[in-house]
Every structure is written in structure tokens, then in C-alpha cells.
Amino acid sequence: MTLINLSGIHSETYRELENDELPATGESVLVSLGQLQENSTSIFELTSSVGVIVNTETPYADLEEFVGRVAFVDIRFPVFGDGRGFSLAVRLRKDFGFKGEIRASGHVLPDQALFLLRAGFDSVDAPDERHEAFEAALKRFGAFYQTDMIGHGKSVAHLRHSADKDKSATQKAG
Amino acid sequence: MYAYDTFDRNIIDARVAEFRDQVERRMKGELTEEEFRPLRLMNGLYLQLHAYMLRVAVPYGTMSSKQMHRLADIATKYDKGYGHFTTRQNIQYNWPKLVETPDILTELADVEMHAHQTSGNCIRNTTTDQFAGATRDEVEDPRPYAELIRQWSTFHPEFSFLPRKFKIAITGAGQDRAAVKWHDIGLILRKNTEGEIGFEVIVGGGMGRTPVIGKTIREFLPEADLLSYLEAILRVYNEQGRRDNKYKARIKILVDALGAEEYGRLTEAEWHKIKDQHIDVPEEEVARIKAFFTPPPLPVLSDDVEEVDTFARENFIFKSWLENNTNPHKVLGHVNVTISLKPHDGIPGDATDAQMHFVADLAEKYSQSEIRVSHEQNLILPHVAKKDLPEIWKALDANGLGSANVGLLTDMIVCPGMDYCALANARSIPIGQAIADRFDDIRRLQDIGPLKLKISGCINSCGHHHAGHIGILGVDRRGEENYQISLGGSGAEDATKAALLGPGFDEHGIVDAVEKVVAVYLGEREEGEEFLATYRRLGPTPFKEAVYDAD
Amino acid sequence: MAKKIKGPQLIIANRLDDGRVVFMTENGNWTPDVARAAVADTPEGVEALEVQASTSEKSNLVVDTQAVPAETGDAAFPAHMKQAMQAKGPSVRPDLGYQVSKTWETDAQEGN
Ligand code: SF4
Numbered sequence: 001m002t003l004i005n006l007s008g009i010h011s012e013t014y015r016e017l018e019n020d021e022l023p024a025t026g027e028s029v030l031v032s033l034g035q036l037q038e039n040s041t042s043i044f045e046l047t048s049s050v051g052v053i054v055n056t057e058t059p060y061a062d063l064e065e066f067v068g069r070v071a072f073v074d075i076r077f078p079v080f081g082d083g084r085g086f087s088l089a090v091r092l093r094k095d096f097g098f099k100g101e102i103r104a105s106g107h108v109l110p111d112q113a114l115f116l117l118r119a120g121f122d123s124v125d126a127p128d129e130r131h132e133a134f135e136a137a138l139k140r141f142g143a144f145y146q147t148d149m150i151g152h153g154k155s156v157a158h159l160r161h162s163a164d165k166d167k168s169a170t171q172k173a174g
Numbered sequence: 175m176y177a178y179d180t181f182d183r184n185i186i187d188a189r190v191a192e193f194r195d196q197v198e199r200r201m202k203g204e205l206t207e208e209e210f211r212p213l214r215l216m217n218g219l220y221l222q223l224h225a226y227m228l229r230v231a232v233p234y235g236t237m238s239s240k241q242m243h244r245l246a247d248i249a250t251k252y253d254k255g256y257g258h259f260t261t262r263q264n265i266q267y268n269w270p271k272l273v274e275t276p277d278i279l280t281e282l283a284d285v286e287m288h289a290h291q292t293s294g295n296c297i298r299n300t301t302t303d304q305f306a307g308a309t310r311d312e313v314e315d316p317r318p319y320a321e322l323i324r325q326w327s328t329f330h331p332e333f334s335f336l337p338r339k340f341k342i343a344i345t346g347a348g349q350d351r352a353a354v355k356w357h358d359i360g361l362i363l364r365k366n367t368e369g370e371i372g373f374e375v376i377v378g379g380g381m382g383r384t385p386v387i388g389k390t391i392r393e394f395l396p397e398a399d400l401l402s403y404l405e406a407i408l409r410v411y412n413e414q415g416r417r418d419n420k421y422k423a424r425i426k427i428l429v430d431a432l433g434a435e436e437y438g439r440l441t442e443a444e445w446h447k448i449k450d451q452h453i454d455v456p457e458e459e460v461a462r463i464k465a466f467f468t469p470p471p472l473p474v475l476s477d478d479v480e481e482v483d484t485f486a487r488e489n490f491i492f493k494s495w496l497e498n499n500t501n502p503h504k505v506l507g508h509v510n511v512t513i514s515l516k517p518h519d520g521i522p523g524d525a526t527d528a529q530m531h532f533v534a535d536l537a538e539k540y541s542q543s544e545i546r547v548s549h550e551q552n553l554i555l556p557h558v559a560k561k562d563l564p565e566i567w568k569a570l571d572a573n574g575l576g577s578a579n580v581g582l583l584t585d586m587i588v589c590p591g592m593d594y595c596a597l598a599n600a601r602s603i604p605i606g607q608a609i610a611d612r613f614d615d616i617r618r619l620q621d622i623g624p625l626k627l628k629i630s631g632c633i634n635s636c637g638h639h640h641a642g643h644i645g646i647l648g649v650d651r652r653g654e655e656n657y658q659i660s661l662g663g664s665g666a667e668d669a670t671k672a673a674l675l676g677p678g679f680d681e682h683g684i685v686d687a688v689e690k691v692v693a694v695y696l697g698e699r700e701e702g703e704e705f706l707a708t709y710r711r712l713g714p715t716p717f718k719e720a721v722y723d724a725d
Numbered sequence: 726m727a728k729k730i731k732g733p734q735l736i737i738a739n740r741l742d743d744g745r746v747v748f749m750t751e752n753g754n755w756t757p758d759v760a761r762a763a764v765a766d767t768p769e770g771v772e773a774l775e776v777q778a779s780t781s782e783k784s785n786l787v788v789d790t791q792a793v794p795a796e797t798g799d800a801a802f803p804a805h806m807k808q809a810m811q812a813k814g815p816s817v818r819p820d821l822g823y824q825v826s827k828t829w830e831t832d833a834q835e836g837n
């Protein structure tokens with residue numbers, strides 16, 4: 001698997017914890033939301049470098065208590081058509097102001113690269129052979145009809161009436 | 175009409191290139207069919223019974239002569255010389271090859287048309303009143319708002335993988351010709367007491383297995399807030415709509431589960447969080463889009479035209495056509511002409527390449543090069559001067575398009591059914607044709623008066639049978655086609671669900687049943703009373719007795 | 726173990742590149758000519774056809790392969806209405822579709 005960088009963020013390496021396992025002191029670890037909910041005190045005592053894995057079903061409110069403390073959130077797509085993952089990322093950015101990394105893992109398609117980026121994802125964990133297709137998909141569109149709530153850019157409707165109109169009409173995303 | 179700028183042009187070109195790449199990757203096996211299917215569907219490409227089917231959007235039902243000519247050319251070059259206009263103001267081609275669809279899309283993009291989101295679990299083509307911007311009973315032209323929605327919903331990063339398809343309809347007229355209450359979101363343009371424009375917002379309507387009439391969650395939404403409000407509705411749905419069962423995945427099920435009031439509350443709460451985040455477009459943008467829809471400068475003429483009256487006295491069909499197929503225009507002395515795509519022996523909604531060229535030519539001559547498509551599967555020439563009507567009708571009649579049946583029993587909505595559709599349980603078109611055969615006399619139709627008959631080949635209800643004054647649903651009964659009849663539905667402002675009358679019939683029995691229902695109406699109606707009103711007054715009993723007891 | 730079947734079956738599919746309806750022949754080729762469709766009437770036979778069909782699907786020749794009930798009178802033909810419609814073309818346009826396959830035959834190639 002290759003980590004595909006959507007947003008230019010610097011991704012750290014995290015080790016995924018087994019069930020009930022605790023991190024070594026200062027270790028960068030990835031834990032499931034369930035595990036974090038159970039052992040948050042001990043985990044955060046041992047390390048401040050924690051990533052949390054959530055599935056697309058997770059109500060965004062369940063993440064509120066952790067957003068200030070985790071370094072990144074890994075949203076696992078059981079199937080690429082599960083659009084809840086996109087709203088979850090939007091919520092993290094918009095409702096909680098989460099500034100850390102958001103990663104998509106599981107089943108996502110290269111053709112979703114810009115949707116992911118624009119919904120607030122920074123990176124994708126995807127099979128090696130799809131890397132090229134992801135890179136190509138990222139360059140596909142230069143302007144968008146929606147304002148991204150994550151600060152990547154103005155919508156076409158705003159660009160049409162702003163000073164940087166000409167520049168942006170031809171520029172690529174990101 | 176809206177015209178693309180560089181932004182729109184770049185986006186549509188990029189989309190065609192993307193789809194070309196997706197098709198290539200599929201042919202090389204880099205994408206599995208399972209992965210490719212949703213990607214092709216988001217570009218309107220289905221695999222049906224006989225071949226692929228490409229559904230092209232006619233955004234909010236408005237197109238130019240140039241665009242219609244191009245649709246005809248595509249039918250000739252890539253298909254078998256015809257297309258099918260649908261209840262979603264789209265046109266479907268029944269025989270395109272997968273490997274040629276990128277070329278078709280290139281030709282469409284060339285005239286600012288596309289197949290974006292005409293299928294898939296995303297926001298579909300926004301539909302509206304076929305007389306928008308041209309009819310006398312209108313508060314405001316809904317098309318600029320439909321164009322705003324088209325842009326906002328195109329490749330939405332968050333709402334391209336919804337639990338299920340999502341349909342928005344909007345009307346600006348007193349009379350609802352867009353069936354807005356039957357949509358996932360229905361919008362009705364209103365003016366408040368200060369004279370400001372806004373929308374009544376209705377959610378959770380839909381047909382299918384569980385027909386539901388939408389409920390109002392906001393009486394008046396200021397026009398400037400439209401997109402942020404839609405975004406709030408969609409976010410709640412995307413997060414909470416069911417994904418475990420595709421028959422329970424539409425917003426109507428969620429609205430029903432939560433209650434419309436609660437859905438409204440969740441929407442309002444979300445909307446208050448996002449309404450100042452520049453989701454809505456700047457005022458200048460609304461003005462820019464509205465400018466494209468400035469009404470054409472028509473001279474005010476008299477509504478009484480001597481030549482028209484004289485010809486109507488001489489020719490009964492023209493007289494009926496005048497009565498049924500024309501709608502009063504905003505500007506005196508003008509009308510909007512509906513061209514019936516339900517000729518006797520025809521296939522409802524189908525048009526040949528030659529007919530498409532012909533209609534495009536007529537539009538150039540008589541209707542400011544503008545053509546509309548209605549959800550009732552007809553074509554419209556807006557802004558026509560009344561004095562031109564005899565000439566237009568003669569030309570239409572000479573080309574097999576002079577049928578005077580608009581709004582009458584044979585102006586049916588009929589879905590493709592098992593003749594084309596992979597999901598069908600029964601054929602629809604032959605039933606429509608058999609009914610048209612039985613009622614082929616315009617004098618008889620005229621006497622029966624306004625009656626909306628709608629046929630679907632399966633419970634998906636593309637033929638809107640739930641909203642038919644008479645609705646027919648094809649079912650599969652132990653491998654045989656069987657047809658159920660329902661009565662009393664309406665897709666208009668007084669929307670109601672049709673009620674099943676009783677057991678189904680075979681393909682001959684259903685035609686007899688329709689005839690018996692009509693006979694009850696003719697026997698029981700009061701002076702000037704239309705079919706639906708009689709049914710509502712009497713209830714189902716006399717109809718049931720006539721249809722079932724006589725056997 | 727092969728599942729139970731109700732009577733003879735044939736394999737119907739759509740060709741990937743043009744969507745055209747095709748049937749699988751004895752040697753695993755695909756033909757628009759339904760009369761040449763391979764028919765199996767034992768569970769094992771049907772399973773063998775299905776395995777062969779899924780190979781074609783994996784090599785991106787055809788999609789939506791299905792084993793469907795067949796009639797085996799003079800020649801093989803789908804027994805159910807929907808696949809019979811696929812074999813013939815739309816009933817309301819007898820001038821089109823495969824029942825008048827002339828225009829299709831010229832450019833038809835059998836997958837291999
Ligand atoms: S109602 Fe059913 S048969 Fe008719 S077009 Fe829709 S899905 Fe096909």
C-alpha cells in the first residue's frame with residue numbers, strides 16, 4: 001500500500017495497536033475509536049502522538065472529545081460508495097476545526113481523489129498500482145462549483161466576481 | 175438561455191476527458207465492472223436489456239434549436255435514429271456503444287450539454303415547469319435558480335455518494351406542472367408580504383415502492399439562502415439516510431422515520447452553522463445568471479386573432495389543438511405551444527432524428543430558437559405569436575406531430591417498460607398503444623376532457639402511476655405480465671396518491687378496465703366536472719363495481 | 726456441490742464494448758445468434774458454463790453474465806419473458822434490434 005498525498009501534508013508513520021495493547025512511551029500509534037474511548041487516559045498518558053481509526057458509520061459527535069488530542073483521523077471506507085465518510089471529514093474540519101491529518105483508507109477509488117481532497121482529506125492509503133491514477137485524477141479539474149469549507153478555494157461563482165478570476169480559471173486545485 | 179463561460183467550458187471539457195479515461199481503464203481491466211458501474215452511471219450511462227443506454231440532461235427542460243439539432247445528429251450517428259424524452263426532462267439514447275460514448279459526450283459538450291449526474295446516487299437534473307419564464311400564472315422564472323442548483327450540485331465533493339438518488343424540482347407558477355411535491359426536495363417560488371422572493375421548501379416526496387407526498391419544512395426561505403439551505407438538508411440525509419436497504423434509502427423514509435418537524439429542526443440547526451460560510455453565491459452571480467433568462471422582447475398583440483378563429487371554425491382538430499396544446503403567454507397575443515409526442519401508434523416520448531430537426535427548425539422560425547421538454551414527455555415551443563398558429567399546426571400535422579391530445583387521456587406518461595428497461599416487470603408501451611387505439615377519436619377524447627393516465631412497468635414508478643388520475647402498474651404474476659389499476663392520483667398542486675382499485679388484469683383486460691372507469695365518469699359527472707373531481711366526489715366504489723362486478 | 730436447477734439453462738450476457746446481447750456457445754465463445762447458445766440441463770453442466778462465463782467476464786469481454794432457463798425445441802431460446810425480449814429486441818420496434826440483425830451482423834464479431 002502507498003500513502004497518496006492529496007493536500008501536501010507531512011504524514012507521520014504510526015503503528016496500529018492490537019486490541020487492548022498499549023503504546024510504548026512516546027510511540028506514534030493508531031487505535032480504533034472503541035479502544036480510545038475505553039483507554040483514553042492511559043493511552044494519552046503514554047504518548048501524545050495518537051491517530052484514531054473510525055468507520056464511516058461513526059456519528060461525528062463521538063469524535064468531539066478527541067479532536068483536540070489526536071494527531072490524525074483515519075476514516076475507513078468499507079466500500080467507496082459510502083458517502084458518509086465525506087460528511088465525516090467535512091464535520092471534523094467545519095464543526096470541530098480539526099487541523100490534523102485526515103486519511104481515507106479501505107476501499108476508495110482514484111476517481112474520488114478530488115472529492116476526498118475537497119471534503120477535507122489529506123491522504124489516502126491505497127494499493128500501489130493505483131498511485132498513478134490517483135495522481136492523474138488530482139490534476140483533472142482546475143476550478144469547482146462549490147466553496148470548500150476547508151479553505152482550499154473559492155467556488156467558481158465567487159471567482160467569477162473576484163480579482164483573482166483570471167489566474168484561478170486556469171489553475172489546478174490544491 | 176444560460177451560456178457557458180470559460181469556467182463552465184473548462185469543467186465540462188475536463189469531465190469528458192475524465193470519462194474517456196474511465197472508459198479506457200475499464201476496457202483495459204484497470205477498473206472492475208463493479209467499480210466502473212457507479213462511475214458510468216454518474217455520467218448517465220446504463221446497461222439496459224439490449225444495449226447501453228445514455229441519458230442526456232436537458233437542464234431544467236430548456237434548450238436551443240442548435241442543441242436540438244445536435245441531439246438529432248447524435249441519434250443518427252451513434253444510435254438508431256431516435257431518442258426518448260423522459261419524465262425527468264432528459265433524453266435517452268437506447269443503442270450507444272460504450273466505446274463511443276466519450277465521443278458522444280464531446281459532441282454534447284460542444285453545444286453546452288452533458289449527461290452529468292443523470293443517474294447514480296447523486297443530485298440529479300433539477301426539473302421545472304416547462305412554461306417557466308413564459309407563462310401568465312408565474313411569480314418568477316424558476317430557471318435561474320435551477321441553474322444555480324445545477325452548478326452547485328455538479329461534482330459536489332460531499333454529495334456524490336448519497337444513500338440513493340436525489341431529485342429536486344422547482345416551480346414558479348401557481349399551477350404546479352413540475353410535480354414538486356413528489357420530489358426529494360420540492361421548491362415553490364413565493365413572494366412574501368414585503369414583495370421579496372423566496373421559496374417554500376418541501377422535503378421527502380417520492381414515488382417508488384413507498385409513495386409519499388413531500389412535507390413543507392419551511393414556508394419562506396429567502397432566495398439568497400437557497401444553496402446553504404439545500405446543503406443542510408443534504409448533509410442530514412447523507413449522514414442519516416439508510417444505506418442497508420436500497421428500498422429504504424430515499425430521503426422520504428428518513429423524513430418519515432424522524433418526522434418532518436424533526437427533519438426541519440435538524441436542517442435549520444445545520445443551516446444556522448453554515449449559512450455564512452460562502453456556500454451561497456454572491457449577489458452579482460445571481461444577477462449574472464438571471465440576465466441570461468431575460469424574457470425575449472415580444473410585441474404586445476391582441477389575444478383575439480381573426481385568422482385563427484376562422485381556421486378553428488373550419489377544422490375541428492385544429493380547434494381542439496388550440497384548446498389543448500396552447501398555454502397563455504405572459505405577453506398578450508402569444509402562447510406556448512405543446513407538441514404532443516403521443517401520436518396515435520407512436521411510442522410516447524419518442525422522437526426521430528428527422529422530427530427533432532423539424533422541431534428545431536420550427537423553433538428557429540417561430541419561438542426564438544427555444545424549445546422546452548416537459549415532464550409529461552412532450553416538446554414545447556414557447557413565445558409563439560398567436561397569428562402563426564394555423565401555419566405551425568399545419569406543419570406539425572404534416573410531420574406526424576399535429577396530435578391535439580395534450581392533457582387528454584391519450585397524452586399519457588409511459589415509461590420504457592420491458593421493451594427496453596432491465597428493471598421492468600412488464601411492458602408499458604404496448605399497453606399505452608392499446609389504450610390509445612381504443613380512444614382514438616379526438617371528439618370522444620375532447621368530451622372526456624382532462625385526464626392524466628400514467629403507466630409504469632415496475633414499482634420504480636418512472637411512469638408516475640402513483641400521480642395518475644388513472645395509474646397503471648405492470649407487475650410480474652408468475653411469469654406473466656399483469657397490470658394493476660389505481661385511481662385518483664395527482665401530481666399537481668393538490669398532489670394525492672392514487673389508490674389501488676383491486677386485482678390486476680392481463681394486457682387486454684386492463685384496456686377494458688380503463689374504458690369502464692371512463693364510462694362511470696361520463697355517466698356520473700356533473701356539469702363541467704373533470705374526471706379527478708368526480709372521482710374525489712364519489713370515491714372508488716362505483717368504479718370498483720363497474721370494473722369488477724360486471725365480469 | 727452444484728445447486729439445483731429448474732430445467733435446461735443457457736448463458737446470456739452483454740458485450741462490454743458495445744453492450745450487445747450475446748450468448749455463450751459450447752466452446753466458450755460469445756455469439757449474438759441465440760440458436761448457437763450452449764445449453765446445459767444438469768446442475769454440474771450449468772456450473773461448468775457459469776465458470777467459463779465468469780472467465781470471460783474477468784477478461785473484460787462481457788458483463789452481466791447469467792444462467793437463465795432455456796427452451797430447447799428446434800433451437801435454444803430463453804424461456805423467460807425478459808431474456809426472450811433481449812434475444813429478439815424491443816417488441817414495439819420490430820424494425821430494430823436483433824430480430825433484424827442484418828445491420829448488427831455486419832459489424833458483429835464473436836468474442837474469443
Ligand atoms: S418504472 Fe420500472 S420498468 Fe419503467 S422505466 Fe422505471 S425502472 Fe424501468
